[in-house]
Amino acid sequence: MSGFDPGFLGVPAPMPVAARDVATVPLDYTHFSVLHRPDRRLAAATAVMIDGAALRQVRRSDDWRLDDRIPAAGQAGPQIYTDNDLDRGHLVRRADPAWGEPSVAQRASDDTFHYTNAAPQASSFNQDRELWLGLEDHLLDHAGDHDRRLVVFTGPVLADDDPEYRGLRIPRLFWKIGGFRTAGELGTAAFLLDQTPQLGDLRRPVPGEPPPLGGFRTFQVPVARIAELTGLDLGPLTGADRMPVPGAVRITAHSRIAL
Numbered sequence: 001m002s003g004f005d006p007g008f009l010g011v012p013a014p015m016p017v018a019a020r021d022v023a024t025v026p027l028d029y030t031h032f033s034v035l036h037r038p039d040r041r042l043a044a045a046t047a048v049m050i051d052g053a054a055l056r057q058v059r060r061s062d063d064w065r066l067d068d069r070i071p072a073a074g075q076a077g078p079q080i081y082t083d084n085d086l087d088r089g090h091l092v093r094r095a096d097p098a099w100g101e102p103s104v105a106q107r108a109s110d111d112t113f114h115y116t117n118a119a120p121q122a123s124s125f126n127q128d129r130e131l132w133l134g135l136e137d138h139l140l141d142h143a144g145d146h147d148r149r150l151v152v153f154t155g156p157v158l159a160d161d162d163p164e165y166r167g168l169r170i171p172r173l174f175w176k177i178g179g180f181r182t183a184g185e186l187g188t189a190a191f192l193l194d195q196t197p198q199l200g201d202l203r204r205p206v207p208g209e210p211p212p213l214g215g216f217r218t219f220q221v222p223v224a225r226i227a228e229l230t231g232l233d234l235g236p237l238t239g240a241d242r243m244p245v246p247g248a249v250r251i252t253a254h255s256r257i258a259l
Contacts, residue, residue, distance in 0.1 A: 003028025004047040004151075011186045013151050013179045016045040016232040025070055027116055030108035031097030034116050037158065038074030041168060042119050045155040045232060046091040052143030052150070054099040058106045064088060067116045075115050076168050085200070089121030089174075091154045093136045119156045120170050122198035132174065135191055139178050151179040153237070157229045163199065172196045175226045177237055186240040190223040 006014040015033060018024045024044055027034040032048035066075050081088055090112055097108035111117075126132050143150045156171030163170050177190045223241040227234045 002030060004031075004033035004049060008049040008151055009149055009179065009181045009186065011181055011184070012236055013186055014235050015047045016153060016155075016230075016234050016237075018044050019231045019233070022231070025074075027067060027069060029092075029097075029111035029114070029117075030104060031099070032092045032108070032111070032117075034091075034114075035155075036070065036074075036116050038070065040158050041074055041076040042158065042171070043091055043116060043155055044158065044230070045153060046117060047151060047153050048092045048096045050096050050140065050143045050150045050152065051099040052145070053147035055095070055140075055144050056098050056100075056102060056105040058098050058102070058109045060094065061110045061113055063110065064113050064115060064118070067114045070116070076118070076120070077115050080120055080166055080168055085123050086120040086170075087123045087126040088115070088118040089126045089132065091117050091119060091156075092152075093140065095140055096136075096152060119174070120165075120168070121174070122195050122200070125193075125195040125198040131193055131195075135176060135193065139176070148180065153177040153179065153234075155230065155232075159229075170199065172199070173229065175230070177223060177226060177234070179237065179240070182242070186236060187242045188223050188237045188240045189242055190221050190226050192219050192221045192225065192229075 004015055006012055018035060023039060025036045025038060027036055032046060034043045035045045037044045066072050066077055092112050094109045094112040098105040139152055154176045157173035158171060162172055172195060174193045177188055179186060179188050220243060222243050223234060223238045227238055
């Protein structure tokens with residue numbers, strides 16, 4: 001398993017790094033890597049390489065499995081997703097690393113079905129084209145339509161006050177950072193999504209306070225905001241931010257996101 005290559009774009013775009021007081025386990029898969037947090041049983045961050053000129057349509061396996069390189073007790077496994085409305089939300093989308101030789105593309109897609117690459121997402125959040133699915137489509141379509149190389153960093157915001165369900169604290173916020181090469185330099189764009197309203201009975205609201213960011217659309221935010229929320233060291237990703245204005249910009253299914 002080759003894992004994520006920080007030099008894939010021809011300019012440095014390294015994997016996020018966790019704070020020193022947080023224990024993580026790096027896991028390499030075909031064309032992507034996961035920075036796993038056993039204490040939360042979920043990934044802190046993932047990083048995938050997309051070669052838009054070499055993408056392939058491959059069979060969907062749906063063979064979800066634990067990663068035997070780490071103890072099962074440190075992974076959020078199938079018991080979290082049974083008899084409820086929670087999807088196994090891919091962090092690295094299965095189609096993103098599916099490029100190159102047919103056997104390699106298939107292996108890469110199959111690798112995304114490890115529980116280390118999943119996080120609990122309400123189905124109405126995971127499958128909504130104005131929420132998670134729409135953002136995934138935008139990034140992959142951009143790479144494919146323009147034969148362009150992209151790197152995509154993804155993860156949940158693992159907050160201390162996330163609601164607990166079946167012994168697992170369920171993330172409310174999810175983020176993505178798209179990395180690309182522009183004029184010989186690294187450029188990045190960050191997005192933050194909130195599934196709080198879709199969690200239903202899992203939701204633990206703070207009395208008198210609305211969900212973060214109003215709660216139900218995709219927002220482009222400064223990359224620095226992702227670092228602030230997650231505690232991750234994003235290295236050069238922050239300084240390469242191409243966000244045109246400060247603050248948060250609402251993105252809908254019909255918006256054009258600059259990459």
